[in-house]
Amino acid sequence: MTDPLSQAAELIASADDVLVCAGAGMGVDSGLPDFRGDHGFWQAYPPYERLGLRFVELADPVHFVEDPTLAWGFYGHRLDLYRRTVPHAGFAVLRDWGARVFTSNVDGQFQRAGFSDVAEVHGSIHHLQCVEPCTDDIWPADDVVVEVDPETMRASTLPSCRNCGGLARPNILMFGDWAWVPDRSQRQLDALTEWRRGARNLVVLEIGAGLAVPTVRRQAELASAASGALLRINPREPEVRHGRGVSLPMGALEALTALAALTGATGPGRRTG
Template identity: 80%
Template sequence: MTDRSTTEQNPTGQDHAALDHAALDRAAELISGAQAVLVCAGAGMGVDSGLPDFRGDHGFWRAYPPYERLGLRFAELADPVHFVDDPELAWGFYGHRLDLYRRTEPHAGFAVLRSWGARVFTSNVDGQFQRAGFDHVAEVHGSIHRLQCVEPCTDDVWPADDVLVQVDPETMRAVGPLPACRACGGLARPNILMFGDWSWVPGPSQRALDELTAWRRSVRDLVVLELGAGVAVPTVRRQAELASAASGALIRVNPREPEVRHGRGVSLRMGAAAALAALDRLTTPARRTG
């Protein structure tokens, strides 16, 4: 296979980038020949849908300027202690994100993955895969679309479908009634694994992870497609490397950190939407019909 690396406009209309066509061809061959596709998705998957990039303090503050004025970083806000000490601050942050994720339409790459019949492992809590029509999504860090008790008084987890939190855009604090636990009537919080979180109820996430493990053991010729997963929080990368350890059939898509260890896999220095558009054109009709 010849090296056809060139510089050209990528499919998302972003700045010109060098595309490694040999790597794209190899990735498409892996996908076309696979019995099953496992997607391991990090935060970069949602960026192409217009979701904010929380990479570093400045990326977070670009998305939420009021927090820069307050001197608050993402890691400080994503701490469950605030639901006890300052619930209006905590729900201001998560209530705004809940509304944002509900309004965000998944980019076209999600439909490509569905056409391949892919299963999903993700660290994202935004629910974009479900919004795109996926039924089997293992959310290792939970979901903002589910609630639990702050205490918690029980292991009960329930949908946040009827939750609407009003947020003051100047202070980013919640105003008005806050979500309540349906068991004890106390404060509820998102069913998300936060930093230093000893109160998270892992039930729904663990059941989905167990189901994914059983599915992986039932398939052969598995290809793992890792999308937008960085090294800062390596949960998704570790899962992708574990799932592809036996075969080396790993495709790592990342515009900043695409390298694969020991050459075991294909490296694509691209964003998720651009890579999926390119791979969709190169894969066989049999794979595109799932």
């Protein structure tokens, strides 16, 4: 019986197109926290444990209205963290395979690794919008620097809306978000849908997507429904339903490094047989 890694490598080598559906686990090997549960979040951000604040409480747009220095303390720190993070070598493997990307991550790591076709279903921390919002305008946060006190995790500088001068916020879909402007993400999703219509012999790599927020898993299962060519890379929740796919209980970097070694020059679209 073929072992799962070899089976996965065969699917990749025989594919014409590759879709990556990535959750927070994709960035763990780059040193990024995945915020899995309160304990994982507090490990990454000890000051919030002292303050008794959980991730779901901080990732709430109400704070940008009621307590903006707290809100921007959290998101400003993350913005700086993501800017300083170097994507691990697994990103380069996927790029070499010519993969398209669907992700719930807002960290911009795929773009940093050289990808141009990325569908960010929950938005991006590297783009801003008005808190109100006064318009549907979305603009890059390239010039924004948010100073954050490491003890209180509060921001001393607050970004402004470039249209009305009021408070700006990240263009990220938060919990219970009534004001998120989805236009940028929708354009990316529309482009992905158009690409999928023309994709042939598609293999889907789902990487680091857990059950807590099932957006990525749903997309991966739908995209692979016709062929069953789903590779689920997840060290904690790797099971596939009804045998419709290959389960790889591994981290992203370990799995992608192993698959790259097995496929070699016969990656997607480069079959030699």
